[in-house]
Amino acid sequence: MHPDRDNTPDPATTHARQCAAHWLSVLSDENCTEPERQQFFAWLRASGQHVDEFLRLSRLTGRMSQRELWPDADVARLIAEAKASAEANVTPLDQPTVFVARPERKIVRWSMAAAVACVVVLVGLIAGRAQIQEWLAPEYVTAVGEQRSITLEDGSVVELNSRSRLRAHFEAHLRAIELLEGEAIFRVAKDPNRPFRVRTGATDIVAVGTAFNVKANDSRTVVTVLEGRVRVNQRDAAERSAAASAKAVSEFELAVGDQLIVAKAQPAIRVSLRDTDKVTSWTERRLIFEDTPLSAAAAEFARYSPRTIRIEDPAVAERKINGVFDATDPASLAEFLKGDETLEVRNDAEGWVVSSR
């Protein structure tokens, strides 16, 4: 065991520990109020040390929920000792100190479990297997600024970008993934007998063992191949071809560096990229802009940070910018724009407002 601190913590640490103990105590109270919870969150966000101390204490008490780690104690005696002690300065209520709550609670739990089981059976009868599997498919969600790396049950790895939602559903002959919103890189584990299909609003992307980036919003899907080959079907066409068993017109085979942009009810656009760094730069929280309209750049930043850059002037929104930025630092873009004498950049509570002078 490696000690994480010396024996005499500095005053700031002592204070942070005391506060962490206070907040854990408050939050474990079933009568904890909404404002208290908000105060707790404000305290947490005030310092990394607060987060550190609160997590350490939580993990310590979390481990203590394992009963076998506790010394055997006579509960009635513990209570009697407590009541006889000087701290019990409030007159005790006239109540026998007997422990009867536990078994009752267990009974309640069992009957609840039975009720839940009944509901499961009922739902199963009504809904059918496929529907249930869809409901039970794990869903992965990231908040603004949060990125996650997920290993799926077949060994494929998904890097999920900020503000994204993904569902994974494994069948015997298909690995069915749905990218409901946002952006992800898929590094697909090889399995020739089980194609890996990523479905977005507009497309089906099928791969066997390869890596590719998908960015999806309501109206548009952009697929970029990083390794190997993938096949993309425009969604409505995919359904038609399944019915008519004819080869879909809008089927694309993509190789490394190919990018396909699919918008609803429009012909897909295929591009060959010189390199794919720009596409994958989000994994390093970098944003690379090459002749990117300012409005698009501002929208990219908004995926990572609550402080937004708003553009009041349509002409300014069309302005093209170039550069590499830290995705988590919209201030760097604001600073960059301030350097332009034709622009006015104003700070406000939500971020920055840009207009022409």
Add this chain to the structure above:
Amino acid sequence: MPSGRSQRIAEWARHWNAGLTRYLRRRLPGRIDPQDLAQEVYVRLLRVEQIEHIKEPQAYLYRVASNVAQEWRMRAVHARPHSDAELETLVATATPESLLDDAQFKAQLDSALQTMTPMVRAVVYLKLREDMSHDEIANHLGITPRMVRRMLTTGYAHLREHIEFD
């Protein structure tokens, strides 16, 4: 269908809770430094857009922490595939170490409890071992719920001071 929806939500919550419980109970793997982890969690908390939308900040915090720990674990596994020899040592050391850990933890917990005042000890015991609510504890000990909070704060601080963990 409402019952299907609630079923899915229940399943989803169970899925999350299992991960959280694991995160809160087990030792962090040696290659994860708790302080680094806390810093990364802190940075992610700062990026939260509308904090008033987070109704359960405590659960949210654990979820983010558990995600970070999981990501780092995965990254470590993928970055450096273990040789057979390494794997054997890992497997060989896993069990005895965790047993030793439990024994050490038990001894530390025992002595921490002994050095508490009787009231604090009783509150900590009823809360953490018996999983009682604050109102139940107040009833059993004949004190006010406010006192329960205060005793528990003292107890948590005492545990933190006397037990080395992670």
